Amino acid sequence: MQVREELASQHPHQLVRYVESAQLPMDMGTFTMHGFVEKKTGKEHVALSYGEIDTNKPVLIRLHSECLTGDALFSLRCDCGFQLNKALKNIVEHGSGVLLYLRQEGRGIGLLNKIRAYHLQDEGADTVEANEKLGFAADMRSYDFCKGILHYFGINEVKLMTNNPRKVNSLTKASINVVERVPLREGRNPYNNNYLNIKARKLGHMLDEIV
Ligand SMILES: Nc1nc2c(ncn2[C@@H]2O[C@H](COP(=O)(O)OP(=O)(O)OP(=O)(O)O)[C@@H](O)[C@H]2O)c(=O)[nH]1
Numbered sequence: 338m339q340v341r342e343e344l345a346s347q348h349p350h351q352l353v354r355y356v357e358s359a360q361l362p363m364d365m366g367t368f369t370m371h372g373f374v375e376k377k378t379g380k381e382h383v384a385l386s387y388g389e390i391d392t393n394k395p396v397l398i399r400l401h402s403e404c405l406t407g408d409a410l411f412s413l414r415c416d417c418g419f420q421l422n423k424a425l426k427n428i429v430e431h432g433s434g435v436l437l438y439l440r441q442e443g444r445g446i447g448l449l450n451k452i453r454a455y456h457l458q459d460e461g462a463d464t465v466e467a468n469e470k471l472g473f474a475a476d477m478r479s480y481d482f483c484k485g486i487l488h489y490f491g492i493n494e495v496k497l498m499t500n501n502p503r504k505v506n507s508l509t510k511a512s513i514n515v516v517e518r519v520p521l522r523e524g525r526n527p528y529n530n531n532y533l534n535i536k537a538r539k540l541g542h543m544l545d546e547i548v
């Protein structure tokens with residue numbers, strides 16, 4: 338309760354510093370890319386907005402954590418690249434929305450530690466056990482600063498594309514009203530099937546388990 342009050346009272350300007358915006362044309366449409374610095378960590382995050390953002394209605398958004406391997410290198414070990422693509426397409430089809438691209442590689446452990454975690458998974462550990470063997474919690478991410486980015490757009494009410502209950506809870510604690518969770522089940526394949534089952538079983542993701 339105390340944490341909830343602290344977060345709710347934290348002024349959005351204390352969380353991030355807005356830097357600049359620029360056009361980002363893509364195959365699926367032209368987005369605007371907005372750059373922010375997270376004050377607590379110095380990390381550089383971006384928000385991709387599309388269309389007219391009408392803050393009188395819930396805005397369709399996605400919080401997407403960085404995954405170099407899935408988002409940029411076509412990896413089939415996870416579902417990230419497929420989800421990124423689908424979320425951007427959903428926003429274009431909807432006519433407007435915002436994707437927050439968060440620099441929290443490897444659920445917050447960083448790229449090189451994610452390679453260490455993948456090595457342990459090659460040897461039989463699951464995604465949670467691998468993090469723990471390396472001395473990390475299963476998920477090191479925090480979404481508190483997202484309130485600062487959403488405040489820049491004037492967004493208080495969202496439809497959130499995710500299967501991850503922690504994202505819904507974190508935004509709610511930060512006084513963002515999540516009026517709808519939009520499932521984003523994309524890209525299951527033989528290489529990530531087990532990983533997705535473990536996410537459902539151990540991390541609480543709302544995914545149908547397929548054995
Ligand atoms: N430590 C670790 N991180 C991983 C592994 N596989 C993927 N990741 C990271 O997990 C994160 C996935 O982030 P998101 O796409 O926001 O997905 P999510 O938290 O599962 O929730 P959704 O909103 O349902 O997609 C990214 O930061 C990936 O780099 C893994 O095996 N180990």
Ligand SMILES: [Zn+2]
Nearest residue numbers: 404407415417
């Ligand atoms: Zn990934």
